[in-house]
């Protein structure tokens with residue numbers, strides 16, 4: 069193969085690295101924080117130099133091989149944790165840096181947090197250390213064959229037997245089989261099972277959580293009365309290394325202590341003990357939070373993976389990044405990725421504050437956290453899924469190669485729209501919370517002002533005593549507003565306020581897509597307010613040229629958020645009417661175009677700011693030095709079909725077909 073190291077790709081990339089005014093290292097520290105950034109580098113160098121984490125053979129492995137490779141990696145990270153005395157957050161960071169769906173993630177993201185937040189002190193005392201050290205491996209068994217979203221309709225039962233102080237877990241019908249459970253198929257030794265609590269009085273107290281051993285710790289065989297299996301391959305080959313499984317229980321007895329009873333329980337005699345706050349039984353906050361962080365990480369990867377070229381005016385082929393139709397697609401993705409990282413960090417801080425309050429019995433922050441995380445999960449996963457596919461298509465044909473690295477990310481990530489709450493179902497929860505806040509805001513006088521949580525702050529536009537600043541005052545503002553992020557944030561907040569008011573007015577008969585649009589508007593407004601704060605703080609947080617460029621990048625995010633909500637912005641007259649001046653939204657689109665033009669020379673610096681190594685990206689097209697074609701050749705050489713010149717099927721299929729054809733054509737070459 070010709071030496072391509074001095075090819076135009078490499079030259080272009082070197083040149084592109086001279087254009088940005090931003091210092092990518094400074095951006096990395098701004099995005100991740102100095103402590104996490106340094107920990108990332110330390111862990112990255114260990115993982116990327118360990119053959120267990122080699123990625124070169126990954127595209128050619130069967131599902132079973134991918135599963136076994138996944139087990140090897142999770143076991144190795146556990147060994148490394150002990151060897152390097154990693155903290156729990158270092159170990160979690162190692163899995164984040166590795167960024168492959170693995171069975172252990174269900175232990176970390178679902179099993180462990182649910183046990184921690186809902187297990188009794190006695191259960192903790194017995195199992196916390198075993199769980200923390202992975203002496204037992206867990207999964208979370210909620211979904212059944214016939215029910216996922218409608219948890220209240222789950223069929224698995226846990227009947228309390230006072231005589232022996234036990235629960236009897238049972239799968240009463242074929243459709244009650246647990247299904248989709250990550251790590252259940254072949255890995256987990258234990259699980260937390262959602263089952264209907266049936267009391268001796270025959271009262272059905274609805275779904276509750278129970279801690280159950282599934283497999284022997286001696287030989288890993290399934291325990292008596294339990295039938296377990298893997299549910300098979302997933303769409304597009306995604307999640308291959310995770311053994312999503314099914315399970316049936318045939319009158320399996322567990323001790324009374326294994327009910328997760330921090331907030332609900334039964335007395336020895338079988339009386340139900342009520343939770344002090346129904347929402348405390350909700351165990352999904354932490355799971356959903358990690359998902360928002362994951363979405364941000366994914367969004368970053370595809371934004372970084374894009375290099376191609378065709379002919380331009382200078383005699384050389386034009387770099388496709390210079391086509392407006394390409395950078396108008398990619399720069400907003402870059403902006404969203406920057407926003408999602410900061411949102412993830414803000415959410416972590418808010419979640420820590422929530423846990424501190426919960427530990428004192430104060431549940432006041434819980435409803436706002438629930439609504440916020442639901443909205444952000446929908447926004448981040450919907451945007452990331454769409455952006456992954458946009459990034460893949462922007463790379464043309466090579467984007468369809470597995471070696472581009474984006475198809476695999478898409479296949480693994482697309483299910484995020486469904487798990488941890490189907491996005492459409494979560495939309496309805498966001499709307500419900502918004503309507504409650506609206507009712508409170510509407511019933512307070514302007515003088516009193518309603519007490520609004522940060523995620524409801526947009527509703528202040530409904531009661532603003534200044535009529536020029538009311539919800540419908542948008543048209544009085546000139547199009548110069550698009551250069552001022554604060555005015556754009558106001559626009560997004562007004563849109564949310566108008567839409568919630570409209571939704572309340574049609575409470576009994578909302579239109580076809582209203583809940584999706586309202587939920588999006590509400591979450592956009594919440595995100596916009598956070599972005600506004602970040603922009604305000606840029607001088608202090610990063611300063612210099614980086615602050616100037618990031619202000620533009622975050623403003624681009626705000627403008628594209630308005631653009632994607634234009635139907636409603638225009639419907640509510642927030643941009644005024646179309647008149648002699650023509651399309652009232654033209655100013656917005658021109659502003660997006662100008663910002664993209666200004667940001668284009670910074671694109672490589674901004675994507676370098678994510679700080680991903682070639683090992684992490686594992687993309688022929690996204691290599692740091694731009695040497696895409698040579699890397700693509702090298703990866704193609706590993707293809708198993710290329711290992712023998714004559715394919716296995718030649719004698720049996722190709723040769724007879726050619727000979728038959730020659731006979732029929734009465735000709736021989």
Ligand SMILES: Cc1cc2nc3c(=O)[nH]c(=O)nc-3n(C[C@H](O)[C@H](O)[C@H](O)COP(=O)(O)OP(=O)(O)OC[C@H]3O[C@@H](n4cnc5c(N)ncnc54)[C@H](O)[C@@H]3O)c2cc1C
Pocket residue numbers: 174208209210211214215216217218247248249250307312483486487488489490491492493496
């Ligand atoms: C990769 C993956 C991993 C998973 N891991 C686990 C796991 O470890 N443990 C576990 O317990 N489960 C797991 N699940 C299951 C997952 O939680 C459910 O698939 C999810 O909750 C959606 O439920 P469902 O599949 O029953 O969809 P359904 O509820 O049947 O949804 C079907 C359609 O109906 C719509 N719909 C349903 N109800 C409503 C409603 N009330 N309002 C409006 N629209 C509605 C939905 O929007 C969707 O379009 C996993 C799923 C996947 C894909």
